[in-house]
Amino acid sequence: MSKKLLLSIIVVLLITNVATMLLWKNDDTNEDIVDDAEIDTNKPVATLGDSEISYQEWMKSLQNNYGKKELKNIIDHEVVRKLAEENNISISEKVIERDIALLTTMQGLTSEADLKELEEKWRKDITYRYQLEALLAKDINVPEAEVQAYYTKYNKQYQFSESLQFSHILVSTMDTAEKAYKELQDGASFSLLAKEYSIDEDTRESGGYLGFNSVHTEFLPSNYFDIAEDLEEYSYSEPFVTSNGVAILYLHKSLPDITFSYEELKPFIRNELALQSANQNLVADPLWKELDIEWVYGE
Known part of the structure; x- marks a missing residue:
């Protein structure tokens, strides 16, 4: 810069x-x-x-x-x-x-x-x-x-390159993901559920927070961005399979390309x-x- x-x-x-x-x-x-x-x-x-x-x-x-x-x-x-x-x-x-x-x-x-x-x-x-x-x-x-x-x-x-602000809950099985998803639908806090269920040690204590990520990042599964296309800001996805396990993705903010x-x-x-x-x-x-x-x- x-x-x-x-x-x-x-x-x-x-x-x-x-x-x-x-x-x-x-x-x-x-x-x-x-x-x-x-x-x-x-x-x-x-x-x-x-x-x-x-x-x-x-x-x-x-x-x-x-x-x-x-x-x-x-x-x-x-x-x-x-x-x-x-x-x-x-x-x-x-x-x-x-x-x-x-x-x-x-x-x-x-x-x-x-x-x-x-x-x-x-x-x-x-x-x-x-x-x-x-x-x-x-x-x-x-x-x-x-x-x-x-x-x-x-x-x-x-x-400015497109950037998406994510949190996630990453678990080992679809059964666990569906249990967490039901609790979300019942009004539970996404952050608290991430601390309880997530197996991602790098983000679990921060409530699953992944920060802002460019679509060109190599640190997240590529299908996170595919899933995010169907999400509105401040909403979460249904459970889906990734290369690291089963995830529920939360999209906080989506910032488009500005050239x-x-x-x-x-x-x-x-x-x-x-x-x-x-x-x-x-x-x-x-x-x-x-x-x-x-x-x-x-x-």
Whole structure:
């Protein structure tokens, strides 16, 4: 994988992780959030014996630690959104789907609902990153010969191959497989049944989880992919015979091939090379001067 593409993926993950930390209050600690309307700002928010912590001290601490960074982040996104709109910069849906697919393969087992929520966050972050890249690069000249040479060398790294996320229960006999299958139909957990019945020592403790697999892999029986063709996502197969025993296959997620021509990748490669030649970091600061921005932290 090219260093530039790998860096782009890491940037998305970092953005996503930061966003997750900033949104901590929406997760398990939700029950501990106090509605602002319930807080008397004239009274201390905490007392420690004879000591008190005032509401104003608390707010100042929050602002000092998180306020400026979070406000700048909001402004950066709005700057990029407005300038992208003014410059008619739109991002190919195909490129966004490719990046979402790459990030999806980096996840472990994720519920359908949780993955949908992640994809929504990723989509916003990916769109922001590519629009920012395009805005920063728009006035930098890059010879087409360089773009073509880069594509020739690295184009395979921009393509995405079909990938399927599997779990399985592998047993020795059809009788055992049918017993496990009946328990599945009665509502038993696939993961727990894999831990109970599976003879695959490499995956049994992880509930039969096989991760994401390319159709070109040599580590799984070929008929796994044949069976998967008839499965919907988040569903399991009937028992079937494999070269290793009798299996029940669970398809978590199916990601299709996403391939690009030179013309489709050309603007994105050009932007990458432009920023690289200008030694320009992927930050929105240089764009602020294009808009009339005033904020509480001054210039």
